[in-house]
Amino acid sequence: xxxAAMAAKRGTDEMRDRVVLGEFGVRNxxxxxxxxxxxxxxxxxxxxxFEEAFRVDIIREEEGALEFDMVGIDAAIxxxxxxxxxxxxxxxxxxxxxxxxxxxxxxxxxxxHRLGLIPIRADPRLFExxxxxxxxxxxxxxxxFQLKIKCSRNPQAAKESSDPNELYFNHKxxxxxxTWVPLGNQTDLFPDADFRPVxxxxxxxxxxxxxxxxxxMHCVKGIGKDHAKFSPVATASYRLLPDITLLQPIEDxxxxxxxxxxxxxxxxxxxxxxxxxxxxxxxxxxxxxREVFRHEGLKNLVRLARVRNHYIFSVESTGILPPDVLVSExxxxxxxxxxxxxxxxxSVPME
Amino acid sequence: xxxxxxxGNCVTFVLxxxxxxxxxxxxxxxxxxxxxxxxxxxxxxPSESKINFRIQTRGGLPAVEPFRKGLNxxxxxxxxxxxxxxxxxxxxxxxxxx
Numbered sequence: 001x002x003x004a005a006m007a008a009k010r011g012t013d014e015m016r017d018r019v020v021l022g023e024f025g026v027r028n029x030x031x032x033x034x035x036x037x038x039x040x041x042x043x044x045x046x047x048x049x050f051e052e053a054f055r056v057d058i059i060r061e062e063e064g065a066l067e068f069d070m071v072g073i074d075a076a077i078x079x080x081x082x083x084x085x086x087x088x089x090x091x092x093x094x095x096x097x098x099x100x101x102x103x104x105x106x107x108x109x110x111x112x113h114r115l116g117l118i119p120i121r122a123d124p125r126l127f128e129x130x131x132x133x134x135x136x137x138x139x140x141x142x143x144x145f146q147l148k149i150k151c152s153r154n155p156q157a158a159k160e161s162s163d164p165n166e167l168y169f170n171h172k173x174x175x176x177x178x179t180w181v182p183l184g185n186q187t188d189l190f191p192d193a194d195f196r197p198v199x200x201x202x203x204x205x206x207x208x209x210x211x212x213x214x215x216x217m218h219c220v221k222g223i224g225k226d227h228a229k230f231s232p233v234a235t236a237s238y239r240l241l242p243d244i245t246l247l248q249p250i251e252d253x254x255x256x257x258x259x260x261x262x263x264x265x266x267x268x269x270x271x272x273x274x275x276x277x278x279x280x281x282x283x284x285x286x287x288x289x290r291e292v293f294r295h296e297g298l299k300n301l302v303r304l305a306r307v308r309n310h311y312i313f314s315v316e317s318t319g320i321l322p323p324d325v326l327v328s329e330x331x332x333x334x335x336x337x338x339x340x341x342x343x344x345x346x347s348v349p350m351e
Numbered sequence: 352x353x354x355x356x357x358x359g360n361c362v363t364f365v366l367x368x369x370x371x372x373x374x375x376x377x378x379x380x381x382x383x384x385x386x387x388x389x390x391x392x393x394x395x396x397p398s399e400s401k402i403n404f405r406i407q408t409r410g411g412l413p414a415v416e417p418f419r420k421g422l423n424x425x426x427x428x429x430x431x432x433x434x435x436x437x438x439x440x441x442x443x444x445x446x447x448x449x
Contacts, residue, residue: 035385047427056435068439070432076379077428083372324440331433337373338426341366345419 012038018243018305023293031074031308064234065316066323069241071309078238078311084330085236087224090129091320092122092143094217094229101214104173106205111213114205115147116229118175119198119318120219125329126190130220139184143195143219146181149173151207171207176200178217198319232326234316240306242286248301250278258298261291284312361389361407362414370394374402380428381421386412 014020016038020027032038054072061067070078097112104111122143130141149170157167164171175197182190205213224231244266250258255278259267268281293299315323366373374392381390389407406414 031379034382047424050428051431054431054435056432056439058439061440068436073428073432074379076375077425077432080372080376088372324436327436328433331429331436334373334376335426335429335433337369338377338422338429342419342422342426345415345422 014305017308019240019308021288021290021304021306023290023299028308031076059312061324064319064323065314066327067312067314068327070311070313073309073311075308078313080334081327081330082236082238082313084333085233085315085326086231088333089232089321089326089329090124090221090223091230091232092120092124092127092219092221093227094118094120094145095220095222096137096218098216098218099214100216101212104205104207104211104213111205111215115215115217116227118178118202118204119320120145120195121198121320122193122195122219123321124221127221129222137183137218137220139186139189141220142183143186144181144183145178145195145217145219146215147173147178147204147217148212148214149177149207150212151209153209168207168209172203173205173207173213174200175202175204177204181216232318232320233323234318236313236315236326238311238313240308241310241312242283242288243305243307244280244283244286245303245305246278246280246301247303250298250301251275254278254297254301257295258292258302261289261295261298263287263289360411360414362405362418364404364406364418365401366404367401369402370400374404377404377421377425380424381406381417383424384417384420386410387417390417 015028016033019029050072054070057069057071059067059069094112094116097108097115099108099112102108102111106114120143127143128141130137134141151168151170154167154169161167178197180195207213222230244262252275255267255269255276258278259269261267263286265282266280266286267278269276270279271277288304290304292302292304313327315327317323317326321329371394374394378390378392381387386408387406388409390405392402392404394402404418406417408414408417
């Protein structure tokens with residue numbers, strides 16, 4: 001009876017903590033640890049217990065990418081952060097393009113579309129949203145850029161050359177040719193700022209002699225929900241921490257086969273008393289291709305699961321804001337949403 | 352926000368300009384409240400940006416209370432996540448200060 005009770009408890013613990021990947025499907029997907037579901041478990045929203053169990057670990061922090069772990073929160077909240085990172089963190093991007101002269105082969109609207117997608121290095125927190133219906137744009141909500149370039153023939157080029165780099169000047173229009181034109185008192189407001197596209201070598205259009213592009217661009221602040229050009233992340237994703245358990249000791253050839261079934265580095269083979277024994281070295285590296293299930297002899301000896309509340313986030317920024325700032329902003333935006341509804345609740349009397 | 356229900360215990364809130372981002376996380380926080388008997392949300396139509404958020408309480412508690420508590424709890428969770436994250440970003444020496 002004690003063994004049975006312990007097995008039952010292990011079963012419930014598994015149901016609560018792990019998402020199990022079976023051969024034909026995934027089990028225990030939904031969060032079930034709500035108060036009242038499990039007798040004997042204290043599941044109510046206890047703030048202190050959450051704060052004790054929660055932790056964040058920064059795994060890798062590079063120029064434009066950040067990988068960090070969040071342990072102890074639920075899928076709903078992790079997903080909310082991911083959704084906000086993709087769609088609701090504001091950035092500045094080109095919205096209106098005033099075309100004064102465009103004699104290139106790139107059509108006006110295609111050119112405008114391409115210009116909109118260029119990431120602009122401008123901290124969106126310094127700007128306001130433009131009011132709806134406001135066509136002109138003031139200095140607090142608009143950045144103006146100019147792109148004025150004309151292609152001409154190079155008189156010094158060799159007679160037989162066919163290399164466009166030699167024959168023409170300015171035949172490739174790059175994003176570095178975009179220049180910032182300060183509006184109003186922006187030079188006083190931002191004395192040290194250098195607003196330009198994040199990357200200098202984005203090819204916008206190709207020209208030939210006699211063609212020119214003369215456009216004026218207005219950048220406004222927007223969010224990814226409105227148009228994907230405003231999304232500040234190259235991508236933001238998360239995965240759950242893999243958890244691989246070997247249900248029985250696996251030796252010799254089976255061990256070798258097992259090692260090949262998983263990503264390199266996950267299973268290591270140790271030599272114990274002359275026999276090769278497999279051991280799970282680092283489950284985190286696995287990408288769960290489920291190759292084990294294709295081998296009849298191995299598929300019942302391994303349990304593939306994921307830890308339900310351990311999220312490995314990977315945030316890659318387009319360069320506008322560093323990824324750690326993006327995550328902080330996303331969390332603040334979620335708080336702002338809650339605050340908005342709390343204010344409404346307080347101001348509108350409920351009947 | 353619009354509320355609508357038979358008595359104070361079961362209320363459907365209509366939240367405008369919201370979607371799964373707030374809906375799912377708020378639902379999770381409200382479900383963690385032991386006084387809540389039922390909590391769910393749905394998006395009425397994907398073209399319209401609004402959600403129907405329904406709370407049913409047990410024991411006569413007005414449904415606005417778990418809603419308010421859920422919002423406050425979600426804010427508290429976010430605040431804690433934010434502070435933990437920012438502390439972790441600091442280099443080793445400064446971390447001991449928090």
